[in-house]
Amino acid sequence: MNHSRRKAIKTGGGLLALLLSAGILKPGEALAQADAFSMKTLAEALRAVGAQNPAASNAIVFKAPAIAENGAVVPVAVESKLPGTESITLLVEKNPTPLVASFVIPAGTTGSISTRVKMGQTSDVYALVKAEGKFYMAKQEIKITLGGCGG
Amino acid sequence: MNRREFLGALAAAAACGVPLDAARAQVAQALYDPPRFGNISLLHFTDCHAQLLPIYFREPSANIGVGEAAGRLPHLVGEHLLKNAGIAAGTAEAHAFTYLDFAAAAKRYGKVGGFAHLATLVKRLRASRPGALLLDGGDTWQGSATSLWTQGRDMIEACQQLGVDIMTAHWEFTYGDKRVQEAIKSLDRIEFVAQNVKTADFGDPVFKPYVMREMNGVPVAIVGQAFPYTPIANPRHFVPDWTFGIQETELQAVVNEARSKGARAVVLLSHNGMDVDIKLAGRVRGIDAIMGGHTHDGVPVPVVVNNAGGKTIVTNAGSNGKFLSVLDLEVNSSGVADFRYRLLPVFSNLLPADPQMQSLIERVRAPYAAKLNEPLAVTEGLLYRRGNFNGTFDQLILDALMAVKGTEIGFSPGFRWGTTMLPGQTILREHLMDQTAITYPSVTVNEMTGADIKSILEDVCDNLFNPDPYLQQGGDMVRVGGMSYACDPRATIGKRIDDMRLGGKPIEAGRRYKVVGWAPVAAGATGEPVWDVVERYLKDTKVIKPRAPNVPRIIGMSGNQGLA
Numbered sequence: 001m002n003h004s005r006r007k008a009i010k011t012g013g014g015l016l017a018l019l020l021s022a023g024i025l026k027p028g029e030a031l032a033q034a035d036a037f038s039m040k041t042l043a044e045a046l047r048a049v050g051a052q053n054p055a056a057s058n059a060i061v062f063k064a065p066a067i068a069e070n071g072a073v074v075p076v077a078v079e080s081k082l083p084g085t086e087s088i089t090l091l092v093e094k095n096p097t098p099l100v101a102s103f104v105i106p107a108g109t110t111g112s113i114s115t116r117v118k119m120g121q122t123s124d125v126y127a128l129v130k131a132e133g134k135f136y137m138a139k140q141e142i143k144i145t146l147g148g149c150g151g
Numbered sequence: 152m153n154r155r156e157f158l159g160a161l162a163a164a165a166a167c168g169v170p171l172d173a174a175r176a177q178v179a180q181a182l183y184d185p186p187r188f189g190n191i192s193l194l195h196f197t198d199c200h201a202q203l204l205p206i207y208f209r210e211p212s213a214n215i216g217v218g219e220a221a222g223r224l225p226h227l228v229g230e231h232l233l234k235n236a237g238i239a240a241g242t243a244e245a246h247a248f249t250y251l252d253f254a255a256a257a258k259r260y261g262k263v264g265g266f267a268h269l270a271t272l273v274k275r276l277r278a279s280r281p282g283a284l285l286l287d288g289g290d291t292w293q294g295s296a297t298s299l300w301t302q303g304r305d306m307i308e309a310c311q312q313l314g315v316d317i318m319t320a321h322w323e324f325t326y327g328d329k330r331v332q333e334a335i336k337s338l339d340r341i342e343f344v345a346q347n348v349k350t351a352d353f354g355d356p357v358f359k360p361y362v363m364r365e366m367n368g369v370p371v372a373i374v375g376q377a378f379p380y381t382p383i384a385n386p387r388h389f390v391p392d393w394t395f396g397i398q399e400t401e402l403q404a405v406v407n408e409a410r411s412k413g414a415r416a417v418v419l420l421s422h423n424g425m426d427v428d429i430k431l432a433g434r435v436r437g438i439d440a441i442m443g444g445h446t447h448d449g450v451p452v453p454v455v456v457n458n459a460g461g462k463t464i465v466t467n468a469g470s471n472g473k474f475l476s477v478l479d480l481e482v483n484s485s486g487v488a489d490f491r492y493r494l495l496p497v498f499s500n501l502l503p504a505d506p507q508m509q510s511l512i513e514r515v516r517a518p519y520a521a522k523l524n525e526p527l528a529v530t531e532g533l534l535y536r537r538g539n540f541n542g543t544f545d546q547l548i549l550d551a552l553m554a555v556k557g558t559e560i561g562f563s564p565g566f567r568w569g570t571t572m573l574p575g576q577t578i579l580r581e582h583l584m585d586q587t588a589i590t591y592p593s594v595t596v597n598e599m600t601g602a603d604i605k606s607i608l609e610d611v612c613d614n615l616f617n618p619d620p621y622l623q624q625g626g627d628m629v630r631v632g633g634m635s636y637a638c639d640p641r642a643t644i645g646k647r648i649d650d651m652r653l654g655g656k657p658i659e660a661g662r663r664y665k666v667v668g669w670a671p672v673a674a675g676a677t678g679e680p681v682w683d684v685v686e687r688y689l690k691d692t693k694v695i696k697p698r699a700p701n702v703p704r705i706i707g708m709s710g711n712q713g714l715a
Contacts, residue, residue, distance in 0.1 A: 065396050066621045069382040075394070122644075143622055146610045147383045148564060148672040 037099050042126070045091055045099040051135035054128055057082065060138035062127045063114075067143045073116040074142060080111030082131035088113050089130075094123035119144055178243070179501040183275055188491040189481035190367045191416060192283035194276055196269065197444030198470035200294025200322075200568040201306050202585070203512045205262035205499035207571040208471045210449060212250045212715035213539040215708060216426075217640050218618030225425045225448035225467055226713035236451040247473065247496030248449050250715070254533050254573050264472030264497050266309050267504035267512060272475055272497060273313060274505065280479070282366040286373065287315045287341070288444035288468065289422045292334070293322035294568045296584035297519055302326050303334060305515040310341060312511050317342045317362055321378030321422045321445060325590045327389045344375025344420065346405045347398040357393055360405045363414060369482045372409035374402070374438075376421040378445055380624045384614075386591050388674035397427065397621060399435055406437040416482050418442060425467040426620035429456055436460025439487045440478055443467045445625045447537065447567040449474055453492045464490060471570060473497060523581040528689040530578055532697025536569035536586060539615065539713075540638075541630045541700035544569060544586055548681070549632030550698070551688035552667045556596050559653060560604070560634050562668035565611065565627030574697070578689060583682055587669075593678035594669045601658040604666065605648055608636065613644040632701055634658060639706035650704070 036048035046052055061079040068074040078088050088111060089102040095118070103113045111129065119125075119142060126139045216226025227235050229249050238244045246256040247263065277283050287310060292303030303326060310318070318341055323331055335343045335358075346360035361374040379397045382390055406417050416439045421428050424446040432441055437460050449469030456463045468476040474494050481489040516523065536542040549561040569586040572578065599607075607629070614624040628638075637650040651658040658664070669681040689695070708714050 063400070066619075067380060067383055067624075069394060069396075070387060145383060145614060145624075146607060147387075148385075148611075148670065 036102075038097055039099060040097060042091060042093045042098045045097075046128070049089060049099070049102070049128070051128055051130070051137075054135035054137040057129070057136035057138060060127055060129050060136060062138040062140055064125060064140050064142050066141075067145055068119060071119045071144045074119050075114065075116055076125065076127075077114035078112070078127040078129070078138075080105075080129045080131065082111070082129055082136060084132035085111035085129055086133075087130045089128040090115070090117060091126040091128060092117055092119055092123050093126065094121050095119065175501055182243075182495060182498075182501065183272060184279065185477060185491070185493050185495075187279050188479035189489065191369055191371055191480040191482050192276075192280035192366075193286060193418060193440075193442065193478045193480075194273060194283050195286040195288060195420075195442045195466070195468055195476040195478065196472065196474065197288025197422075197442075197468045198290040198447055198568065199264070199472040200290055200470060201292060201298035201303075201588075202264055202295060202472045202570065203266045203297070203305065203309060203516070205265035205268060206471055206585075207257050207262055207573060208264070208473050209253045209257075209533070209535040209537060209571040210248060210250050211538040213713065214448070215539055215616070215640055215711055215713040217616050220426055220618075220620070222712045224452070224454050225446065225450045228713055229715050231712035232451075238451065243498060244451070244496065247498075248451055253535075253571070257571075257573055260498060261500040263499060265499050265504070266313060266472065267509040268499040268502040269472055269475060269497050270313050270505035270508040271502045272495065276475075276477060277314075284316045284364060284366065284371075284373070285314050286418075286420050286442060287318035288420060288442065289318060289320040289377065290322045290444065290470075290568070291318065293325060294471075294585065294588060296523055296581050296588055297516055299584070299588040299590070300519060301515070302330055307334060307337065308515060309508065309511060311339055312508055315341045316364070317344055317373045317375070317420060319343070319345050319375035319377050319420050319422055321381055322385070324377075324381050324390050325385050327590075328391070328393060344373065345377035346374055346402055347379060347395055348377050349394050349398075351392050351394045354394070361409055363409065363412065369415050370413045371416045371418065371482075372406075372412075372414035374405055374409065374417065374419045376402070376419055376423055378422040378625070379427070384624045384626060386672040386674065389590070397423065397431065399431065402431075403435050403437075406435065410437055415484075416440075416480055416487050421445075424620075424623065424625035425450065425465065426623060427625075428465045428467070429454060430620045432456035432463035432465050433458050438463050439480065440464040440466070440490070442476065442478065444470075449494065451494050461486075464492065466492060466494070468494060470568060523579065523584075525580045526577045527580060527583060527686055528578045528693050528695050530572055530574065530576055530695040532574055532695070534572040534578075534695075536571075537567055538627065538700075540628050540702040540705075542569075543698055543700050544572070545630040546632070546698050546700040547695060548586065548685055549630060549701070551685040552594060552669065552681070553632050555684050555688055556594065556667040558596060558633070558665040558667040560664055560666045561632035562607070562666060563630040563632070564670045565615070565629050567625075567627060578695070580682075580686065583685055583689070587680075587682045587685070589670060591670055591672070591676070592680040592682065593671055593676050594667065594681050594684050595671055595676055595678045596665060596667050598663045599666045600660065601651065601662055601664065602660040604634075604658060604664065605651060605660070608648045608651075609644055612638060612640075612647045616640040616647065617644075630700075631703075635701070636703045637706055638703040641707050649706075
């Protein structure tokens with residue numbers, strides 16, 4: 001890792017503003033999803049984003065730890081190999097509000113995101129991909145443990 | 152006469168009064184001069200836990216396998232293990248690999264391990280296998296008083312003298328990231344490898360993932376795999392900027408890279424634990440052998456796993472300096488064609504001490520001699536730790552903590568290190584440190600509800616008995632003092648622990664109980680070091696009566712070959 005890359009990423013704090021001003025994320029789209037972020041169950045959150053019965057897909061590469069090192073910042077990465085990927089959304093089933101992040105993927109962009117999610121207990125985590133108007137998903141259980149006692 | 156018969160002869164000689172020296176020399180020759188094979192040799196020890204001197208170490212009578220692991224290596228104990236490996240009962244090897252008749256057999260065959268004796272064995276094998284590499288699987292810089300007091304310096308010196316070529320790590324990280332980096336810089340000849348440790352921010356590699364060595368003209372790659380759950384099983388605050396994990400995809404990429412750069416054999420030096428290694432061997436292609444540790448399984452025969460790329464040999468080499476493993480590979484132009492494997496018990500009576508290593512050990516211990524040798528009490532019973540649920544030494548620690556801190560319930564971590572003491576031995580301060588020498592030794596007393604206690608027991612039990620090895624952390628069950636419970640290893644999390652009682656009365660979910668414990672993983676926890684608390688108890692008690700370990704009522708495990 002060279003220092004200029006770190007610096008570039010660290011100084012990228014105004015990313016949302018940048019996306020809005022560049023017209024990549026339309027203010028209306030951001031507002032429409034706000035409701036989905038406050039839903040209390042997985043089913044409600046899926047309904048709110050318009051994805052009742054997403055089909056399982058192995059064109060979604062979902063990378064997450066089997067056991068979280070720190071539930072406050074669990075690293076997850078999703079790569080969609082589905083053509084026409086429009087958005088990638090992350091849901092943690094057992095969180096008080098399961099929808100934790102949603103990324104809009106502009107046309108012509110590689111459908112690849114990584115972020116950190118917060119988790120309080122062991123849960124299935126879903127990567128939901130919208131591609132050519134249809135929803136697909138992959139899931140993985142991430143274990144949250146008290147720790148200690150090992151070795 | 153073959154090797155096994157020789158070992159039987161030793162027992163017979165001892166019983167009949169035949170001069171032991173002659174018998175011993177014959178046995179040593181049979182045991183320690185395995186015929187050379189192939190063109191590549193790897194010598195491997197792991198999880199010695201800083202035991203520089205010969206010790207006793209009782210193998211477990213409870214090492215239960217669940218799911219696919221039930222009834223297979225490494226989850227076979229006692230006679231089941233002997234039968235599987237074809238080892239005759241009543242021999243030196245049977246003593247090395249099992250708990251059977253432990254105290255009597257330990258008196259007959261003597262102590263095991265010790266770096267001076269290990270050094271003699273390494274030299275002997277290197278003489279017959281020129282160019283052999285010596286691999287250290289980690290858990291080397293922790294586990295004794297002197298390693299703690301020197302932050303691993305005594306072990307680093309000893310490993311350099313021993314001629315370690317390549318190492319990976321686990322408990323080493325509990326000295327903290329800065330100390331680890333500083334120690335690695337001080338290494339003269341030892342390469343430190345770990346492909347699965349990355350920076351937490353951008354995922355950059357922290358250590359070399361692998362090294363390439365040429366032996367007899369054959370390029371061999373040794374890939375390092377540190378303990379994947381270090382920041383979970385041990386305090387995360389020691390390595391706040393690093394992330395671990397199994398990292399299969401990255402491992403596959405490293406193996407592919409090593410192959411593309413000409414490696415004709417690829418070996419994973421692993422601290423995953425044996426069940427994790429067996430699963431991994433079925434999923435990652437291109438690894439010829441996984442030489443493993445962490446779970447302290449002294450497995451006399453290798454497990455060969457099929458995968459999409461071919462076959463992978465999986466081994467586990469025990470703990471506490473008790474064993475040296477020897478893997479001979481026949482490598483031709485198309486790769487590994489054949490192999491021989493042996494896990495050699497290091498009997499200190501059969502291997503003379505190497506004088507150079509002996510003087511190094513005496514020198515590093517000298518400044519601490521008086522402290523180490525202070526007598527604390529005499530034990531009348533066998534004291535050991537290893538086993539899924541509890542050991543007599545852990546019971547002694549629990550009894551001490553509960554008595555000194557005035558609680559009804561005690562918890563002690565399910566570590567797998569910690570040496571064994573025979574009836575009649577004087578417990579010196581050094582022996583107590585062998586059970587407790589960690590960088591987070593605080594004793595804490597907490598008020599817990601019955602529900603809290605249940606959730607802790609369930610959580611730890613799932614780390615031990617989850618049928619998916621990738622969700623196991625390789626320690627044993629938390630040792631519980633004062634209260635009784637039942638445990639069903641086959642159940643799922645939340646349903647394994649039942650019938651929790653204190654003084655015969657059911658533990659109430661909403662009631663608060665005072666619980667003493669030690670080794671807190673949270674940052675900022677404070678308390679008296681565990682060795683001080685236990686030392687007071689030992690000095691007051693003076694004579695330690697034999698004690699039965701408090702173990703749960705086990706449900707549904709009759710016939711399991713991992714339970715005596």
